[in-house]
Amino acid sequence: MSERIKPTISGSAETMLQSFYARARYSKSKHNKFYDAKAVELVDKIDYDFSTAARDSTMRKGVIARTVVFDELVKNFIEKNPYCTVVNIACGLDTRFYRMDNGKITWYNLDLPETIAIRNQIFEESGRVSTIGIFALDPAWSKEVKVRGKMLFIIEGLSMYLTAEGNGKILKIIKDNFDNACILMECLAKAWVKKEGIEKSIQQTGSKFVFGADHFEDLGNMTTGYHKIKDDNILRGMELFSSAYRLLALLPIAKKVTQKILIFEKDEQSM
Template structure:
């Protein structure tokens, strides 16, 4: 993730574009389009477990070749499985903390707010300025959403967040593209500025590091898997000042997609290859 110092906190323009929006991105930034398309495509499956109406609505507004994403079932299944599990975890957190602030780091074109909104929470979308520019062109979002264009590694983004209640940080689809030191810096910024905050961090299983070729649409963007963790203990050195709540993974999301996988759920290798969602809080 490139360092950016220009911060763009914005309220989204109150109009909808009449023409398709041309998107020119590469590397990690481009992966957001693959994830977004996977959710839209899945939502049109009559057997869907969740329906992402926003993704379905706006996918046609984007001028981008989704042909590789269309045929990349490995990428798509992973995105949908983690969406199912993250939705469950985030919904439970909001139920317990209805006035919370949710900070969605590396938000891309994520639409979870529209599935989770209880009419009271605050939602912060954080991503690089060029991503937020695209988001602002596409979305017509309510006032309780604030979009901030800034690198997560530039600590000045925290000045835009006024949170008086419990804070949840969602970090989905990002840590695997950052170095160990960059992940450490991201977590340090959260710890120093948000006491008692909860973090839900998606991590690639360690055995998939440098094996991004299995997801053809991701590999074509130039993004590379360079970081992974199998449990909180694997990141204890870069998560100093946090305490573990629990280690989770996306296995139950995969089983929801492919029930036959339940036959293998208890086998040790399944946990070894599953993407993890590590949940912890700042002390």
């Protein structure tokens, strides 16, 4: 890839570039918990001003913490279901497949057509890992998932930019079209809704935090046909930056205000 890639995206889609930068920078650190080889290789080949992201430690720490915890959860699922199919909703420039691949899984990266166009320039994916360029709220994407079986759906870095109605549409598409579905859904803590200014690089894109949930129960009617497995969070990922987070994690207020990863499954009777 000799020419630099100039992304033509804005708003919430643009936030994928901040996440990509955060993973590249962290991967270059001496004691990294994970190494994102693609991000390291290609971050300098993207024609984009990352200066605000470089100064935004709040954003970077959040991205790394959630990446570590999501990696743990996805790895555990794949170990229990080695031939599963994973659908990564709003994938951006995520590279988790390359860290998780056991040689047996099938993986779909789903995002907006303009985002997938950029992704395809960088990754050129096919075979057991492929892309779908359709808006996540459009049921048409479900027909592009050809391999079924035990299903894992990752919703990372998306729900906070959608309304409750929008998030509900995604969960309904999954419920209506897939059996054996397990969902890992990242949610902003409700305390941080409308406070996107805490992450300057996100604010710079014009994105707005409009939705949050502290517990599975906060999702309300959108989870009809699902049952709760666990309310998780990214605090153990934050421990990478300071041992103080280990003590902080013991406080109820810490669990309340941190990013959540809600884990739930489709009910058998809904299949």
